[in-house]
Amino acid sequence: SAVISQKPSRDICQRGTSLTIQCQVDSQVTMMFWYRQQPGQSLTLIATANQGSEATYESGFVIDKFPISRPNLTFSTLTVSNMSPEDSSIYLCSAPIMGDITDTQYFGPGTRLTVL
Amino acid sequence: AQTVTQSQPEMSVQEAETVTLSCTYDTSESDYYLFWYKQPPSRQMILVIRQEAYKQQNATENRFSVNFQKAAKSFSLKISDSQLGDAAMYFCAYRGFGVGSGTYKYIFGTGTRLKVLA
Numbered sequence: 001s002a003v004i005s006q007k008p009s010r011d012i013c014q015r016g017t018s019l020t021i022q023c024q025v026d027s028q029v030t031m032m033f034w035y036r037q038q039p040g041q042s043l044t045l046i047a048t049a050n051q052g053s054e055a056t057y058e059s060g061f062v063i064d065k066f067p068i069s070r071p072n073l074t075f076s077t078l079t080v081s082n083m084s085p086e087d088s089s090i091y092l093c094s095a096p097i098m099g100d101i102t103d104t105q106y107f108g109p110g111t112r113l114t115v116l
Numbered sequence: 117a118q119t120v121t122q123s124q125p126e127m128s129v130q131e132a133e134t135v136t137l138s139c140t141y142d143t144s145e146s147d148y149y150l151f152w153y154k155q156p157p158s159r160q161m162i163l164v165i166r167q168e169a170y171k172q173q174n175a176t177e178n179r180f181s182v183n184f185q186k187a188a189k190s191f192s193l194k195i196s197d198s199q200l201g202d203a204a205m206y207f208c209a210y211r212g213f214g215v216g217s218g219t220y221k222y223i224f225g226t227g228t229r230l231k232v233l234a
Contacts, residue, residue, distance in 0.1 A: 031220070033222075042207060042225060043161075043222075043224045045221055092159075103211065104149075104163060104166055105222060107153075107161035109158070109159060110159040112159070
């Protein structure tokens with residue numbers, strides 16, 4: 001398995017502001033994934049972040065709203081821009097571990113975001 | 117497109133009893149992976165068990181086992197000797213293949229909330 005940490009664990013923000021969420025993995029990984037989990041819902045993939053290339057966004061998510069950085073093989077950030085109350089969710093990052101042929105994803109503890 | 121369906125929004129089980137959570141999926145692929153994840157109130161997604169589609173033998177991990185029926189596209193999770201710590205949301209997930217080489221996307225079901233009664 002892998003240890004994945006996220007910062008912050010929770011935050012309360014005002015509408016119109018931006019929040020950057022950090023995700024750190026304790027080993028090198030090629031792919032990192034960012035998910036949104038709205039209250040009581042399942043996980044929805046926002047984007048896939050590969051080191052050295054642009055993130056690949058899923059339908060309904062755009063780079064201007066959710067810019068992602070992936071500066072190295074152990075770290076990624078997701079920014080939630082120009083926030084509105086509809087962005088209140090848990091945001092999770094995940095990564096499959098190199099050498100695991102099943103590419104099982106391991107998850108960070110999540111960031112609970114509340115937008116007022 | 118692949119889909120994952122969990123038809124039981126909530127289940128209850130007595131402590132020390134056995135419970136089965138159901139999951140069905142739809143795919144045209146012949147090779148894939150299936151997973152069960154547990155999400156307790158702490159929000160941490162924890163891998164419970166995984167199954168490779170090309171393996172006929174059902175996966176087991178201690179008190180957790182699956183009943184994988186490939187032809188029926190069914191992947192249920194059995195929890196034996198249920199414990200209070202098993203109370204959580206359980207998500208079934210399918211690992212598909214995304215756009216571009218080396219990208220693998222998960223598709224999650226809607227989850228089943230498991231309550232364990234003392």
